[in-house]
């Protein structure tokens with residue numbers, strides 16, 4: 001299996017969250033692992049939108065405040081993915097959170113690369129690479145620029161690309177034009193989260209901005225369905241969409257799960273790929289995700305193989 005869109009901080013082992021909190025003297029809201037998982041790490045069914053779902057990252061980000069924590073969880077995620085039969089995965093995280101605890105992005109990136117390297121040495125059947133995320137916000141321009149420079153410095157050495165993540169309804173993609181102008185100048189491949197959640201920016205507009213900025217892939221992109229001309233363009237240009245059905249249902253990207261655009265985009269010839277987005281936050285893995293989309297949309301094994309082939313072709317690393 002191949003997966004292109006999985007966030008490190010959304011995919012921590014709950015027991016590891018407890019241990020890391022303990023080691024760092026971080027007070028947890030509960031000592032009960034099940035309560036911690038259900039009430040603080042996983043998205044509730046009652047989640048109203050992406051902004052609310054993003055609150056489930058508060059605790060993971062808090063316990064990931066040291067390079068050693070970053071190294072450990074990167075190692076564990078690769079180990080988990082390998083155990084489930086992944087052939088390749090692109091794992092993403094935002095090194096700029098290092099500033100919360102006084103570390104540099106360089107220290108976090110090196111720690112993640114170390115964890116990746118150690119895990120891959122033990123899991124020879126698997127390949128994996130890291131995507132460094134810039135974050136949406138209005139006070140972190142310099143941090144985003146540093147993430148781009150960090151990606152350029154380590155490209156092809158455990159790092160394969162950059163991304164833009166966070167609340168797109170609060171901070172529209174156009175705000176980050178200068179960040180991606182630098183990425184383009186430095187010849188860095190990038191994907192951009194766009195067309196994931198409705199808000200004051202329309203999904204198709206958000207996708208058009210990402211394409212104008214030169215994104216080679218789109219994180220989600222599922223709201224493209226609202227604009228038939230855009231769907232045709234995505235299909236014609238073979239722009240891969242990193243679709244995460246379970247996550248999109250949880251963030252209420254569509255009023256109901258049945259209205260999710262995956263089947264319609266696939267039928268229209270768009271290169272849709274299947275991804276978990278966040279294994280712990282969404283309580284999902286790629287096997288479950290595949291079963292769910294087969295049940296929801298009647299996809300055959302052949303359809304799933306086509307989507308896996310799209311993922312293979314869209315990978316930022318040559319497979």
Ligand SMILES: [Zn+2]
Pocket residue numbers: 005007165193219277
């Ligand atoms: Zn994502």
